[in-house]
Amino acid sequence: MNKSLLASAVLLSAATNLMAQTQVVNVPLNYNFNGVVHAGENGNPDDPNGYRSISDRGLDWTQGPPGAWSNYQLVGQPGIKDIVHIGDRDQRWPFDSSPNGNNRGTQPAWLPNSDQRNGQSTVLSTALTVDASTKAKFIYMISDGGGSFEVEFKFASGGSVTGTLSGPDWFGGPYPGTDDFDNGNLGAAGLNIDEGTIDLGGSAGELVTEIIFGNASNQGAGYAIFGCNFEYTSFVPPTGVNRIKLNYNFNGIVHAGEDEQPDDPNGYRSISDRGLNFQGGTPTQTNGVFGEYKFITEPGALDMVHLGNRNDRFAFEASTGGNGDVGIAPNWLPNFDQTGPQTTVLDNPILMDASSQASVLFHVSDGGGAMDVQFNFSDGSNTVGTVSAGDWFGGPYPGADSIDRGRTPNAASLNIDEGTVNLAGEAGKTLTSISFQNRSNGNGGYAIFAMNVIGCAQCANTSAQITNLGGGTGPSIATSSNGNLGKDLDWTVSGGSANAPGVWLIGVGNAQPPIPVSVVLPLCSNGLVHVQAPELFTMGLDGNGEATFTVPFPAFYGQGLCGFVVTGQHVSAGTLCPNLSDALSITIGN
Numbered sequence: 001m002n003k004s005l006l007a008s009a010v011l012l013s014a015a016t017n018l019m020a021q022t023q024v025v026n027v028p029l030n031y032n033f034n035g036v037v038h039a040g041e042n043g044n045p046d047d048p049n050g051y052r053s054i055s056d057r058g059l060d061w062t063q064g065p066p067g068a069w070s071n072y073q074l075v076g077q078p079g080i081k082d083i084v085h086i087g088d089r090d091q092r093w094p095f096d097s098s099p100n101g102n103n104r105g106t107q108p109a110w111l112p113n114s115d116q117r118n119g120q121s122t123v124l125s126t127a128l129t130v131d132a133s134t135k136a137k138f139i140y141m142i143s144d145g146g147g148s149f150e151v152e153f154k155f156a157s158g159g160s161v162t163g164t165l166s167g168p169d170w171f172g173g174p175y176p177g178t179d180d181f182d183n184g185n186l187g188a189a190g191l192n193i194d195e196g197t198i199d200l201g202g203s204a205g206e207l208v209t210e211i212i213f214g215n216a217s218n219q220g221a222g223y224a225i226f227g228c229n230f231e232y233t234s235f236v237p238p239t240g241v242n243r244i245k246l247n248y249n250f251n252g253i254v255h256a257g258e259d260e261q262p263d264d265p266n267g268y269r270s271i272s273d274r275g276l277n278f279q280g281g282t283p284t285q286t287n288g289v290f291g292e293y294k295f296i297t298e299p300g301a302l303d304m305v306h307l308g309n310r311n312d313r314f315a316f317e318a319s320t321g322g323n324g325d326v327g328i329a330p331n332w333l334p335n336f337d338q339t340g341p342q343t344t345v346l347d348n349p350i351l352m353d354a355s356s357q358a359s360v361l362f363h364v365s366d367g368g369g370a371m372d373v374q375f376n377f378s379d380g381s382n383t384v385g386t387v388s389a390g391d392w393f394g395g396p397y398p399g400a401d402s403i404d405r406g407r408t409p410n411a412a413s414l415n416i417d418e419g420t421v422n423l424a425g426e427a428g429k430t431l432t433s434i435s436f437q438n439r440s441n442g443n444g445g446y447a448i449f450a451m452n453v454i455g456c457a458q459c460a461n462t463s464a465q466i467t468n469l470g471g472g473t474g475p476s477i478a479t480s481s482n483g484n485l486g487k488d489l490d491w492t493v494s495g496g497s498a499n500a501p502g503v504w505l506i507g508v509g510n511a512q513p514p515i516p517v518s519v520v521l522p523l524c525s526n527g528l529v530h531v532q533a534p535e536l537f538t539m540g541l542d543g544n545g546e547a548t549f550t551v552p553f554p555a556f557y558g559q560g561l562c563g564f565v566v567t568g569q570h571v572s573a574g575t576l577c578p579n580l581s582d583a584l585s586i587t588i589g590n
Contacts, residue, residue: 023231023232023233023354023355023424024071024229024230024231024357024420024422025229025230025231025424025425026073026228026229026422027073027124027128027228027229027230028073028122028125029084029122029211030120030121030122030123031075031080031081031082031083031084032081032083032084033052033082033083033084033085033110033111033116033224034050034051034052034080034081034082034110035051035052035053035054035058035059035082035083035085035222035224036051036058036059036061036082036083036224037051037058037060037061037062037184037186038051038075038077038078038079038082038440039063039078039440040062040078041062041078042178042183042185042186043183043184043185044183045102045103045104045105045182045183046096046105047105047108048106048108049079049108049109049110050079050105050108051182051184052089052095052105052108052111053093053178053182053184053222054085054087054089054143054223055092055093055143055144055221055222056093056179056181057177057178057179057180057188057191058178058184058191059141059176059177059178059191059193060175060176060177060178060186060188061076061176062186063176063368063369063370063388063390063440063441064368064369064370064371064386064388064440064441065386065388066175066193067368067388067390069226069227070387070388070418070419070420071420072139072226072227072228073385073422074226074227074386076370076386076388076440083224083225083226084120084122084213084224084225085116085120085222085223085224085225086117086118086120086149086213086214086222086223086225087116087117087216087221087222087223089114089222090107090114090115091114092144092220092222093181095107095114103180103181103183104182105181105182117214117216117219118214118215119212119214120212120213120214121210121211121212122210122211122212122228123209123210124208124209124210124211127156127207127208127209128207128208128230129206129208130155130200130201130203130204130205130206130207130208131201131205131232132201132204133201133233134199134201134203134232135197135198135199135200135201135231136153136163136197136198136200136211136229136230136231137196137197137198137228137229137230137231138151138165138195138196138198138227138228138229139194139195139227140165140167140193140196140223140224140225140226141170141191141194141223141226142167142168142169142194142221142222142223143169143170143221143222143224144169144218144221144222145169145218145220145221146166146167146169146170147166147167147216147217147218147221147223148165148166148216148217149164149165149213149216149217149223150162150163150164150165150213150215151164151165151198151212151213152214153198153203153208153210153211154208154209154210154211154212155203155206155208155209156206156207156209157206159203159206161200161202161203163198165196165198166217167192167196168192168194169192170191170192171189171191172190172191172192173190173191173192173193174190175191175192175193176190176191177189177190177191193226208230213225241292241452241453241454242348242452242453242454242455243292243293243294243450243451243452244344244450244451244452244453245344245346245347246305246344246448246451247305247342247343247344248301248302248303248304248305249302249304249306249338249342250269250271250302250303250304250305250332250333251267251268251300251301251302251304251330251332252268252269252275252276252304252306252447253268253276253277253278253296253303253304253449254268254275254276254277254278254279254400254406254408255268255278255299255300256299257299258279258299258300258406259277259279259405259406259407260405260406260407261405261406262324262326262327262403262404262405262406263317263320263327263328264327264330265328265330265331266300266330266331267300267327267330268404268406269310269316269327269330269333270310270400270404270406271304271306271308271365271445271446271447272310272314272365272366272445273314273365273401273402273403274399274400274401274402274403274411274412275399275406275447276397276398276399276400276414276416277398277400277406277408277411278295278297278398279398279408280398281297282295282297283295290361290416290418290450292452293361293449293450293451293452294450295450296449304448304449305344305436305447305448306338306342306445306448307338307339307342307371307436307437307439307446307448308338308339308444308445308446309336309338309339310336310445311329311336312336313366313443313445314326314403316328316329316336324405325402325403325404325405326403327404327405339439341374341435342436342437342448343434344433344435345432345433346431346432346433346434349378349430349431349432350430350455351428351430351431351455351485352377352423352424352426352427352428352429352455353424353427353428353455354424354427355424355454356422356424356426356427356454357420357421357422357423357424357453358373358375358420358421358423358434358453358454359418359419359420359421359451359452359453360373360387360418360419360420360421360448360450360451360452361448361450362416362417362419362446362447362448363392363395363414363416363417363446363447364389364391364392364417364439364441364444364445364446364447365391365392365444365445365446365447366391366441366443366444366445367391367441367443367444368388368391368392368441368444369388369389369439369440369441369446370386370387370388370389370440370441371386371437371439371440371446372384372436373385373387373421373434373435373436373437374434374435374437375421375423375426375431376431376432376433377426377429377430377431378429378430378431378432379430381429383423383425383426385422387419387420388419388440389415389417389419390415390417392414392415393412393414393415394412394413394414394415395413395414395416396413396415397414398411398413398414399411399412399414416449423453423454423455431453431455434451436448462562462563462587462588462589462590463587464483464586464587464588464589464590465483465586465587465589466481466584466585466586466587467584467585467587468582468584469514469530469582469583469584469585470528470582471514471527471528471529471530471569471582471583472527472569472580472581472582472583473517473526473527473577473578473579473580474496474572474574474578474579474580474581475493475496475541475545475546475570475572476493476494476495476581476582477491477492477493477569477570477581477582477583477584478491478492478494478584479491479492479568479584479586480492481586483586483588483589484588484589484590485561485562485588485589488550488551488552489551489568489586489588490550490551491504491548491549491570491584492546492547492548493541493547493548493570493581494544494545494546495546496545496546496570496572497541497545497572497573497579498541498542498544498545499541499542499543500540500545500572500573500574500579501540501572501573502538502539502540502541502547502570502571502572503536503538503539503570503571504537504538504547504549504568504569504570504571505531505534505535505569505570505571506531506534506535506537506549506551506566506567506568507531507532507533507534507566507567508532508533508564508565509532509565510530510531510583510585511529511530511531512532514528514529514530514583515528515529516528516529517529517577517578517580521577521578523576524577524578526577527578527580528580528583529580529583530567530569530583530585531567531568531569531583532567534569537549539570540572541572547570547572549570551566561588562588563587563588563589564587564588565588566585566588567583567584568583568584568585568586569581569582569583569584
């Protein structure tokens with residue numbers, strides 16, 4: 001890194017303030033109803049802790065929440081409350097007083113009061129700031145004719161604002177449904193999920209502390225609210241996107257020369273009965289799709305993280321020469337059982353900030369499904385997000401079939417899905433490892449191809465350091481920066497002459513040896529300039545004899561800045577000779 005790079009960094013940091021980005025914050029809702037059928041919840045209408053319909057049918061999430069809404073925090077586990085319900089289910093379809101074997105169940109233990117028509121409240125564990133760009137988004141459905149409902153946002157100031165959302169009848173949409181009331185039989189007509197937006201920009205400066213749902217227009221309907229996001233389109237510099245080097249455990253993509261060799265001990269194997277065909281290049285290489293991700297492009301290498309047990313469904317042959325499509329167990333697979341957590345320890349830990357999120361590319365065989373992604377931090381804590389996908393069959397990416405033979409002519413194409421987990425709530429923590437686990441579809445194979453995490457990469461072997469180099473003749477100098485990678489750099493001078501004109505000298509490294517002021521001004525015998533090949537930034541002292549210069553950290557340089565020294569020194573006008581502050585260097589690191 002040299003003088004011009006620092007100048008570019010400063011200019012880029014300023015320019016990025018003009019770049020709009022959308023930050024999504026998932027808001028955990030206070031669910032009051034188990035109204036979605038997850039795996040194992042159908043066919044048991046009287047289970048005291050089980051599923052109940054908000055009307056006469058429901059959504060089928062036995063294969064996981066729909067991937068189309070993976071940007072929301074949705075419930076993927078059975079046996080727990082998974083929606084905010086507005087309505088009174090018992091009023092329209094009364095619960096049975098005791099089990100009697102029909103499709104309507106008894107009132108469940110988790111529903112002490114069936115009247116949930118008003119005042120369904122979520123108190124936020126962390127208040128959310130509202131700025132001019134803030135929008136609250138919700139996904140929901142409405143039974144029996146559709147309608148509208150109100151959402152009230154309460155503020156820390158004591159005020160509030162209310163918005164209205166509406167939707168059509170839930171019937172006939174693209175999402176799998178169930179029928180038969182609380183029996184939740186699978187295979188019913190599809191249902192709608194609607195998304196509504198409330199603009200909160202008019203309340204900029206407020207802090208949202210509570211969200212309340214109520215005042216439904218259709219008292220004969222049930223309302224189900226699944227998720228809530230707050231979106232901010234702020235003028236902020238981008239944070240670094242880190243391509244994660246995953247701990248790949250499976251060669252499950254057909255690369256050049258890997259087809260038609262099912263018994264190659266080091267070759268391709270399917271996670272089920274087919275796989276992706278990258279012989280013509282990855283989606284990044286061929287058409288720019290997923291260009292921000294890094295795929296494995298070499299043949300004969302592990303190229304995915306597999307979650308599952310391939311041997312359960314298509315058992316490997318004991319020796320060569322058997323089934324022409326099923327291969328022998330490969331050398332790179334010492335343990336068939338990869339159903340447990342598959343963990344990647346990061347080479348370079350990543351510091352989370354308010355814009356952090358993780359995105360992952362994957363697909364799921366044999367019906368699709370959901371999986372948990374656990375993020376582990378240096379302080380011993382963790383957080384878990386759930387991503388889901390539909391069945392892998394029939395997408396836009398070239399496929400290979402015939403199990404381990406990997407035949408490519410006329411093979412059906414496959415899907416690649418993208419899931420996102422918001423990590424803004426972990427700001428300030430350092431991510432050290434990631435685990436993929438808890439697949440919802442025990443018959444499916446899960447293939448994780450690539451992952452990115454937004455945040456600031458931590459330096460591998462460099463410690464941050466603040467050093468006063470001396471050389472001053474006037475104001476004192478200090479910094480509030482700790483030098484950590486990803487943090488802004490700043491220098492402040494104080495104790496100078498009020499309103500004196502001045503200039504900051506900012507440069508990379510420090511002059512060795514320093515340059516005496518007398519070299520430039522022979523009459524001035526004191527003062528040393530420590531800044532090497534400085535950039536000059538005009539900034540005089542204020543009425544208190546102080547000035548502060550800040551370099552917003554150009555996070556997109558990432559690890560490349562570890563170990564670099566940036567030095568600041570201020571020069572202000574004096575009676576005869578300039579007043580020089582000491583020079584203060586900041587070494588970027590941990």
